[in-house]
Amino acid sequence: MKTNTHQFIKNVFKTIMVSALFSSTVIAAQSNVATLRGDAKLDSQGNTAAIPSVLNKDIKQARNYPMQPPVIPHKTRNYEVNLNSNKCMSCHSRTRTEESQAPMVSVTHYMDRDGNFLADVSPRRYFCNQCHATQSDVKPLVENNFVDMHSLMKAKISAKK
Amino acid sequence: MKEIIKIGWQTLRKPSAYFSLGFLVIGGFIAGIIFWGGFNTALEATNTEEFCISCHEMENNVYEELKTTIHFSNRSGVRATCPDCHVPHKWTDKIARKMQASKEVWGKIFGTINTREKFLAHRKQLAQNEWRRLKANDSLECRNCHNFDYMDFTSQSSRAAKQHSTSLASGDKTCIDCHKGIAHQLPDMKGVEGWH
Numbered sequence: 268m269k270t271n272t273h274q275f276i277k278n279v280f281k282t283i284m285v286s287a288l289f290s291s292t293v294i295a296a297q298s299n300v301a302t303l304r305g306d307a308k309l310d311s312q313g314n315t316a317a318i319p320s321v322l323n324k325d326i327k328q329a330r331n332y333p334m335q336p337p338v339i340p341h342k343t344r345n346y347e348v349n350l351n352s353n354k355c356m357s358c359h360s361r362t363r364t365e366e367s368q369a370p371m372v373s374v375t376h377y378m379d380r381d382g383n384f385l386a387d388v389s390p391r392r393y394f395c396n397q398c399h400a401t402q403s404d405v406k407p408l409v410e411n412n413f414v415d416m417h418s419l420m421k422a423k424i425s426a427k428k
Numbered sequence: 429m430k431e432i433i434k435i436g437w438q439t440l441r442k443p444s445a446y447f448s449l450g451f452l453v454i455g456g457f458i459a460g461i462i463f464w465g466g467f468n469t470a471l472e473a474t475n476t477e478e479f480c481i482s483c484h485e486m487e488n489n490v491y492e493e494l495k496t497t498i499h500f501s502n503r504s505g506v507r508a509t510c511p512d513c514h515v516p517h518k519w520t521d522k523i524a525r526k527m528q529a530s531k532e533v534w535g536k537i538f539g540t541i542n543t544r545e546k547f548l549a550h551r552k553q554l555a556q557n558e559w560r561r562l563k564a565n566d567s568l569e570c571r572n573c574h575n576f577d578y579m580d581f582t583s584q585s586s587r588a589a590k591q592h593s594t595s596l597a598s599g600d601k602t603c604i605d606c607h608k609g610i611a612h613q614l615p616d617m618k619g620v621e622g623w624h
Contacts, residue, residue: 325586341587345497347609352617354609356624363624368590388624 319403327370328402332415336398343401348394355395356388474526477509483536486510489547493612506573513569513611514558552615559604567603574603 307313323342330337346354358367361377376392377385473479481487491510494500499508515525541547541554562569576596581589595601605622608614617623 323585341585345610347614350616352609352614353624357622360624363622366595366622369587 319405321401321403331413339399339401341401343396348396353393353395360388474529475511475515477511480510480514483532485536485541485547489541489544490612497611499611508573508611512573515569548615555608555615559608562604563602570603570607 304313321342321344322340325340327340328338343355348355356372357363358369359372361371363369364371372388372392374384376388379385379389380391481491494510499513501507535541539546541550576592579592581593584592591606595606596603608617608620
């Protein structure tokens with residue numbers, strides 16, 4: 268009986284120690300994790316940043332890698348893309364570009380997954396905003412070390428010399 | 429019966445023996461003012477957004493959608509209400525439009541669009557009526573607020589300035605040709621000119 272009680276108390280003590288240790292690591296980890304709430308307490312509202320306005324300069328931006336879907340250089344507020352209508356295609360479709368002088372969607376958009384050409388835009392490419400996004404002039408939320416292939420090759424060539 | 433009609437007719441035909449001409453002219457003038465004023469007041473009362481959305485058909489569909497657009501809330505706080513876009517401001521046009529509006533009362537009684545499903549089924553037809561009207565009057569309602577003569581192309585986006593200084597300036601196109609669906613969601617656009 269005595270040893271049992273002793274054992275029990277020991278166990279309880281151990282558990283408390285371990286869980287204290289564990290929760291302190293969790294807390295430490297928590298403050299390093301980037302969250303949208305920041306350090307705001309659970310029962311209060313975090314500070315919300317102002318909504319940045321969308322760039323509307325109509326000037327094409329360079330692509331960061333050859334296959335990057337080009338970013339949208341204008342506002343798209345209230346542009347509907349759904350079963351009934353596709354506002355983007357009212358300027359960017361093959362038949363509309365003469366009037367709109369907008370760039371035509373790439374021919375890949377008229378291909379199915381097996382590379383067959385279709386008469387109309389492929390269903391898998393219909394929802395433009397799945398790949399194309401409007402831009403805002405803001406500080407990036409996370410750091411990005413991406414180096415594009417072009418710069419890599421340049422660095423390699425100059426290193427050889 | 430026949431006698432009564434006969435007497436009535438004769439009274440109307442006979443020149444007035446009891447009232448002076450002056451009285452009749454002035455009396456008629458005053459009565460005219462009263463009728464005209466009453467008519468105008470009735471028109472004004474139906475020319476408000478509250479009146480339009482007193483019908484659930486209008487409130488639950490088009491009004492709800494309008495709320496999310498730039499014509500409901502924007503940086504300058506200028507709002508467009510239903511009658512701004514749908515009832516012409518000029519007198520003659522106004523009356524013509526009101527005559528057409530009695531069709532809506534008819535629709536209300538017979539419930540042509542009294543559910544969301546029925547509304548969506550009818551939407552293309554209703555939208556087409558509006559497009560036709562705005563095309564015919566060269567987008568009069570839009571121009572009541574957006575005056576082409578005072579558009580500053582330099583402060584518009586280049587897409588906008590390009591289209592406005594060409595097709596719009598030459599009169600080739602009018603606002604509604606390029607700006608469909610600025611206030612409500614669009615119906616099925618298959619077959620509509622300028623749409624994919």
